[in-house]
Amino acid sequence: MNATGMPDLDELKRLLRDHVQRNGLKSSSRRELVLEVFTRMGRHVTADELLRAARDSDARIGAATIYRTLRVLQDSGLVVERHFEGGASQFELVDGDHHDHLICIECKVIVEFDDDVVEQAQERLAARFGFELHSHRHELYGLCPACQKKRAAKAKRRTAD
Amino acid sequence: MNATGMPDLDELKRLLRDHVQRNGLKSSSRRELVLEVFTRMGRHVTADELLRAARDSDARIGAATIYRTLRVLQDSGLVVERHFEGGASQFELVDGDHHDHLICIECKVIVEFDDDVVEQAQERLAARFGFELHSHRHELYGLCPACQKKRAAKAKRRTAD
DNA sequence: TTGGCTGCAAATCCTTTGCAGAGGT
C-alpha cells in the first residue's frame, strides 16, 4: 500500500504474474487492465462497475472476462469477494491486513475497521467448537453520523408542521 | 421457544395472525403451512427447501407463494434472511435472542453462537465511528471437527501410497 | 504448435412479477 492509500499497481501486477506463472496460466493484457481499473476505483466495486470502467480503455472487453479475471485474482489472493446485504457481490483488493465493515443502511457508505478484541474472540469461539478457522465476515449495519442528522432534521420538520 | 429447542408453532401462528390483521392482510392456510414446515425443519432453510417440504403437504403450492410468504414473515419479524457465502439465501426463525454463525466450509454445517465480548466490541466500534447500530452479521468460516478428521485421513492415505 | 484466454450468446440459478382465477372477510 502506497501513500495514496491504494495498493501499488506495479506490485499487484507482479504478484499476479507470479501467481499466473506458478499455476501454468498465461499473462494477458485484459487481466492487467482489470487490475489497473481496480486500483483507480474505490476499494469496493461490483463486477458491473469494473466492466463499465474497463470498457473506457477497451471497448470490446466482456462481462465473462471480468468474472473470470476476478476468479483468478481471488485465487491469487489479491482480491476477496463480499456479499453485503442486497444486490450484487462487491470485490475488494487485499493489502495484507484485512478489515471488517461498518455500513450505512441509508447512504451505503462503507467504513473499514479492525479490532483485536473481536479478532481474539473469534479464535476463542472457533476453538470452543473445535473449528479450524479459515475466514470470517463481520459487518455492522447502522446509520452513519450524516444520515442520523438528516433523519433528525426531517423529523424536526415534520414536527414543525 | 419450547423444550424441543424450536419456537412454538401455535405461538408463531398467533403472531402471524396478529401481524396480518394489523396490516389489512388476510389469513391463509398456505402461509400457516409454510410456518409449520419451517418449525419442522432445521433452523436454517432455503426457499427451495421450504418449497419441497411444503409440497409434501400441498402438492400445488408454488415457489412464488414461498417467496411471498417469506416476505410477509420477515415483515412480521418472525423470520430473518441471511446470505451466507455462495448460493441461495437462507431463512431463519427468530426467537428473541439473536446469534452469530460458525459455518463449515466443507459440509456446510452451521453452529450458532453468542458472545458478549463481541457484542460489546460492536457497540464500542459503532460508537467510535459515530454510527447508530441497527444490526450486524458475524460469520466465521472454517473446518468443523468432523471434516478436519476426514481431511487428515485423506492426507494420510495419500502419504501411504 | 499447444493450451490458455476472450467475446459472444446462450444457459443457469435464484428471485420477482403479471395476470387471471380462488379464497377470505
Added chain:
DNA sequence: ACCTCTGCAAAGGATTTGCAGCCAA
C-alpha cells in the same frame, strides 16, 4: 362484493458456461 392470495409462466438480474477464434509461451 371487494380485495388479497395463489399458481403458473414469463421476466429479471447476477453469474457461469460452451464454443470458435485469438494470443502468449
